[in-house]
Amino acid sequence: MVNRKGPGKPVVDTDASMGRLLDGVRRFHAQAFPQRRQLFRRLARAQQPETLLITCADSRVVPELFTQTEPGELFLCRNVGNLVPAYGAALGGVSAVIEYAVMALEVKNVVICGHSDCGAMKALVRPETLAGMPTVASWLRHAEAARSIVRVRYPDLDGTALVQALVEQNVLTQLDHLRTHPSVAARLAEGRLGVYGWTYEIGTGTVAMFDPTAGRFVPLETAASKSA
């Protein structure tokens, strides 16, 4: 909030949560930035990320943390439910991010990452909770195919198991949508792009990747130990 009471008063009046953010910014400048000064100096001129990662806006999902990547490595697109509208269904921010990442930045991989306890997936299970949120309800129609698949494949699931089934199916449905984007379709046809479906488990930190051969999500820790 801007303080307009005149000279001598702080320019910005903040509450405790904003104060915490501002303290973080000060620590970043004093400690974290100097440690990566060379990296930031190089990044100031250009970026060359090799991966576009599309994930949920959820505050508990921190891709740089669970992939242990540095600034400049992940081109990120975040939205409610990690949705990718099929090409032409909604030519907006997500479509532009995909096209720019693939055509201009020439990323080598696109990862769509869902996560446990996703509020968007829970809302799909209980759409009545979206009363008063017409924009969210409208956005979630891009996950409608995932809901209909889960409904016929797992008619007996409920609670957390149902939400998790939807989290996983939604990643696969959004990968289908991703492939409808002309830039992605062309690069896939050329064999120059890999597309991957991941899930992130908040409580355990486990990342699982969809294995098309096995037809299921396999924890990466398991996959790594098998190949070792």
Ligand SMILES: [Zn+2]
């Ligand atoms: Zn979510």
